[in-house]
Amino acid sequence: MSHENSQHIVVVGTKPDIIKQAPIYHELRERGHDVVLCHTGQHYDHNLSQSMLDEFGVREDVNLEVRGGVNDLVSGITAKLALYLRGFAERGGFPITYVHGDTTTAMAGALATFGERQALVHVEAGLRTLSPKPEVLQGWLDQGADLDWASFREQSIDRTSWSKGSREPSPEQFNTRVADAGTDLHAAPVELNREFLIDEGFAPAAIDVVGNSVVDALALAIAGSDKNQVLQKFPQMGDGSFLRFCVHRRENTTNHFRFNLLMDAMESLLEQGHHVLFIRLLGTEAAIDNFGRRQWLEDLEARYGDALISTPVWDSYLDVVAAMAMCAVIVTDSGSIVEEANVLDVPCVTLRFGSDRSETFLAGSNFLAPPIDKALMTAVIHNVFEHRGELSWERVYPEGASRMLVDAVERRLDEGSLLISEEWRYGLKAQLR
Structure with missing residues (x-):
């Protein structure tokens, strides 16, 4: 050899x-x-x-x-x-x-x-x-819209709150x-x-x-990206207030209960005054059609105007990175995006029952909003948005x-x-x- x-x-x-x-x-x-x-x-x-x-x-x-x-x-x-x-x-x-x-x-x-x-x-x-232990998740569900942010954040970074399997x-x-x-x-x-x-x-x-080699990839993308290219298309993103919202996991896009709950949560965030960048991947598009959400989405776009950017996934990774860096919070069911958010210093919310990048939970850059209760999901996302200025963490992945x-x-x-x-x-x- x-x-x-x-x-x-x-x-x-x-x-x-x-x-x-x-x-x-x-x-x-x-x-x-x-x-x-x-x-x-x-x-x-x-x-x-x-x-x-x-x-x-x-x-x-x-x-x-x-x-x-x-x-x-x-x-x-x-x-x-x-x-x-x-x-x-x-x-x-x-x-x-x-x-x-x-x-x-x-x-x-x-x-x-x-x-x-x-x-x-x-x-x-x-x-x-890693997923939250049943008693931890039940405690969050019991609070729902009245989520105690300090307690939730403390539990999120505590390894004993999480279990494998x-x-x-x-x-x-x-x-x-x-x-x-x-x-x-x-x-x-x-x-x-x-x-x-x-x-x-x-x-x-x-x-x-x-x-994680995503750090090397991001370094290349950041060096080559130009946020002005994104702002030419979507100038409203310049104020840094947008939530980047994307859903594509099979367990979310093939389950009508979960997908409808996720879409309803996104609508609730818009009703609360949040601005949303909704990225539609292939699985998202299929779920929108399969669960009768196409007209709903068109109505939502008409109702909220510039506050809702709804777009298919972009060709350019450089533009994707530039846009993520400009967002206030990244809300996703992706795994790789969770890693990128940690490196880009943008707080993240995971729309799943756990994460295989659970090191980001423990680092304090990522928080869980399980697709089981709309009130809890919107409370987690809203709290991360409201407290984003006080969040800080050590980057998990070295250069x-x-x-x-x-x-x-x-x-x-x-x-x-x-x-x-x-x-x-x-x-x-x-x-x-």
């Missing part, structure tokens, strides 16, 4: 993959490694794929062009990627595959490398959801667990992820805490994540320990290939 015959296959399939894998791709290339970018085809719309590739200056070397539902994606990506990776080994190379996070692409990529017995680096490993977000929690099961190097963003992995029985020596991750890979290549074996587990020297 050496640097000379290793090939680094950076796999992407979704918009977050591209954003977070691009800095790693560039770091590997700058160090002179043999690197290829493999796109699985999971996301293929321009604003979710090609526009991201263009903005981050990366070009796919191969596109597996897998399409279909979840099972089709899993089987298709696994089979096509395994065949592609097999070629590297047959030519005498040592392929190292990099998958990211909790996507279907990451899970299928792990299946492919495991079946070929090739090395896998799981970028953003150990994502596990959630299956949401789904299928993301399934995907990340499967990916970790086949991983040789767990590149964990924070110590909390390392703790989760060790608790599940993964070898401590196979885990490195390397930060230089891509550098630290590639350092961890190179160290293992030098040691001959990238592929996990029983000999390696016992500290015995062995010919691993």
